[in-house]
Amino acid sequence: MSQPKLSIPEMHAYMAEVFPELGPRLEVLEIAPYRLLARMATIPADLRPGGTVSGPTLFALADCAYYMATLAMIGREALTVTTGAAIDFMRKPAPGWLRAEARVLKLGRALSVGDVLVFSEGVEGPVARASLTYSIPPAPSSRSSSASQNSARS
Amino acid sequence: MSQPKLSIPEMHAYMAEVFPELGPRLEVLEIAPYRLLARMATIPADLRPGGTVSGPTLFALADCAYYMATLAMIGREALTVTTGAAIDFMRKPAPGWLRAEARVLKLGRALSVGDVLVFSEGVEGPVARASLTYSIPPAPSSRSSSASQNSARS
């Protein structure tokens, strides 16, 4: 089993650089092989009528957590992009801390496929479940070392 | 076939009230039975590394467009919430205008199910396709007239 290539501080620094909007809101709590745990505090703009957290906010959290879980394994690849996602909203989240548990189920040369459970502080059971597919760009010529990485992943 | 219950100006006024963050960014272009067309201009916070529009931005647009397409048919129901969504990101959108075409495929008493195509100005073919399911809350006692509406919809 491969080991993560980024530490928590390295991930925080990278996200602040490439995602200046959402990145700094997410605090990575744990990075393990093919798993990542993060949390985020809601802000007023995240809320919907009735005081619940909006669907796009939960989607953005799941998407970002899965992006980080993939980056943790492959290294900095800012151009990695979501190609597809399915999300179920199961319980009403409360304003406050949201926790995302991401797991990578398949990491190929071109695709990363996995899922994320989102929990809300004080709510029993997950509030959302997302499955995500990310496309990993072909290595540009400047990443000469990537051939060996890719053969190890295949 | 039922007729829409909200006009474009009524929809704009309602969205500004219930979605002060995203609502005012969406301009409704057309409301027809079970169909709604809207557009939104991207802002810097919507962009990702490489200059493309982020997945959560496209998701938020699709989600909001479908919400409005449902509301147009059932009337103001702010508590209507997304229960599930699946989205495919197919082409790289460009900063600028995004257009969303929402169609309601099933409108039952408890659920609204349909899909949205998202287009980006200057890009041929849709940049994203989303299917969405919204849960429509049971009528509270204060909406005494809703019983007949519901029987008509079933």
Next chain:
Amino acid sequence: MSQPKLSIPEMHAYMAEVFPELGPRLEVLEIAPYRLLARMATIPADLRPGGTVSGPTLFALADCAYYMATLAMIGREALTVTTGAAIDFMRKPAPGWLRAEARVLKLGRALSVGDVLVFSEGVEGPVARASLTYSIPPAPSSRSSSASQNSARS
């Protein structure tokens, strides 16, 4: 936490009755609260060109495993139906035994939401991942104790 209402032999007997086609092909290995493990051997009709297992076969296995995981918790409810599903096919399964691990993430009065991982004997990592939503029908008159719960839903 609730306990399962059906044992493995009860589940086998029930599936043979309500799903005479697929039911007898699935062998339930374990029933636990909100979890069910089952396996199925592929037959020639399940295979696609190239010798792999067809997508619809994997979908049918995931769907049936999740149906049983829900029934195990709520009891015999043959009319429970799938309302939505999303599935990712991640690795090429081999002919032979397929194993499905179903978990129920939310069991409400009207909906059961969860996911299933499918494994293929001799393949490392899951070959497919499905998320499923099942609609649970309102109780018929014979379940008099739940009538009041259900009237709130209508």
Next chain:
Amino acid sequence: MSQPKLSIPEMHAYMAEVFPELGPRLEVLEIAPYRLLARMATIPADLRPGGTVSGPTLFALADCAYYMATLAMIGREALTVTTGAAIDFMRKPAPGWLRAEARVLKLGRALSVGDVLVFSEGVEGPVARASLTYSIPPAPSSRSSSASQNSARS
């Protein structure tokens, strides 16, 4: 806009060869650029308790219709495989004829992404809606003209 590469009789012959189980059950009614219309009659094995058509049957129909819509545009490529799908079951189909309308929204070198609406004879409105992603295999050596295209992908 590209033209289809397969006629209806060619499609029927090819499906009978590569999908001996499901292929002969589907009758292609129309092939147009990026669109295909097909129908299938249900058989007893497709039905569920209560007389409705099973989810896996609807999934298999949607999957097969989309496969044919893709093949119609790219030519015979039996190894083209589904990588992901999301399906919503919206209305109760009746035993009898099911009709599938497939449209290809994006046809790239490596992926085909689109959706399918399924209708049931005598039921107003679609009974199911599916979005599908198919992976198109790299060209074998016999397709020498596309080798250079594909080397860019590896």
